[in-house]
Amino acid sequence: MVAIIVHGGAGTIRKEERIPKVIEGVREAVLAGWGELKRGSALDAVEEAVKALEDNPLFNAGTGSVLTLDGRVEMDAAIMRGKTLEAGAVAGIWGVKNPISVARKVMEKTDHVLLIGDGAVKFARLLGFPEYDPVTEERLRQWEELRKKLLEKGETRYWKKLNELIREYPELLRSTVGAVAFDGDEVVAGTSTGGVFLKVFGRVGDTPIIGGGTYANEVAGASCTGLGEVAIKLALAKSATDFVRLGMDAQGASDAAISLATRYFGKDTMGIIMVDSKGNIGLAKNTRHMSHAFMREGMKEPEAGV
Ligand code: ASP
Numbered sequence: 001m002v003a004i005i006v007h008g009g010a011g012t013i014r015k016e017e018r019i020p021k022v023i024e025g026v027r028e029a030v031l032a033g034w035g036e037l038k039r040g041s042a043l044d045a046v047e048e049a050v051k052a053l054e055d056n057p058l059f060n061a062g063t064g065s066v067l068t069l070d071g072r073v074e075m076d077a078a079i080m081r082g083k084t085l086e087a088g089a090v091a092g093i094w095g096v097k098n099p100i101s102v103a104r105k106v107m108e109k110t111d112h113v114l115l116i117g118d119g120a121v122k123f124a125r126l127l128g129f130p131e132y133d134p135v136t137e138e139r140l141r142q143w144e145e146l147r148k149k150l151l152e153k154g155e156t157r158y159w160k161k162l163n164e165l166i167r168e169y170p171e172l173l174r175s176t177v178g179a180v181a182f183d184g185d186e187v188v189a190g191t192s193t194g195g196v197f198l199k200v201f202g203r204v205g206d207t208p209i210i211g212g213g214t215y216a217n218e219v220a221g222a223s224c225t226g227l228g229e230v231a232i233k234l235a236l237a238k239s240a241t242d243f244v245r246l247g248m249d250a251q252g253a254s255d256a257a258i259s260l261a262t263r264y265f266g267k268d269t270m271g272i273i274m275v276d277s278k279g280n281i282g283l284a285k286n287t288r289h290m291s292h293a294f295m296r297e298g299m300k301e302p303e304a305g306v
Pocket of ligand 1: 009010205229
């Protein structure tokens with residue numbers, strides 16, 4: 001039973017009129033992944049689905065990534081194969097179009113799991129990824145607005161209150177993207193993000209942390225979205241796959257993972273998507289929205305929503 005699910009990030013979509021466009025974005029991405037899945041590879045499916053979302057400026061990954069406190073783009077991405085536990089990730093990378101593809105190269109071409117900053121950019125150039133500027137006009141404008149608002153209130157000094165800040169300004173969390181697929185043989189998970197708006201330079205979220213925001217093994221795969229610090233502290237993606245190992249299906253495990261996040265860190269913090277190695281799909285969130293789309297064998301059209 002082959003299956004794929006994608007997410008376009010957890011949070012609150014304040015402008016209702018954006019919702020149809022966001023749904024169209026996740027639908028297109030799941031179909032891009034589905035095409036690869038039909039050709040037989042969950043790995044290609046996850047990369048293609050995430051690339052489609054990275055290339056869509058509505059989402060906070062690749063083109064349209066959010067900006068750090070000092071106005072730079074620092075992107076994170078990871079991909080992991082469940083059968084072999086091979087994994088590749090980049091953190092704080094800039095100047096490339098598709099961080100997920102660089103992460104895949106880290107997995108395939110090096111003995112390492114995670115490359116950061118300058119090193120990640122150098123590695124990408126060595127492998128032929130051309131220079132690309134992912135900053136969009138809209139993100140620049142939002143950055144200026146948010147920065148002004150927060151600096152006027154002096155709240156960015158209290159970075160540990162990010163949790164509370166996000167409750168007050170849900171727009172700080174912006175639509176990270178992810179995909180999980182099962183091709184009948186293995187589960188693969190991938191996630192990509194620009195991180196959280198106004199993050200402190202150098203901050204790395206859960207996305208490229210294997211076990212934090214991205215994880216896959218022989219029983220299931222998971223991709224998280226939301227406040228990265230929460231997923232890291234709970235090793236949430238790995239914990240979610242442990243729930244499957246203990247007997248839950250992908251939906252049960254997703255619910256359990258989000259309950260855990262809510263119990264420790266409250267609502268409005270996390271979302272997760274999963275696929276298990278029986279081809280079951282799971283999704284859960286404690287935020288108002290989490291755009292998503294999925295497709296399983298036997299379905300004619302993807303199911304998509306927020
Ligand atoms: N999890 C991402 C991070 O903390 C943000 C998000 O999912 O919106 O970097």
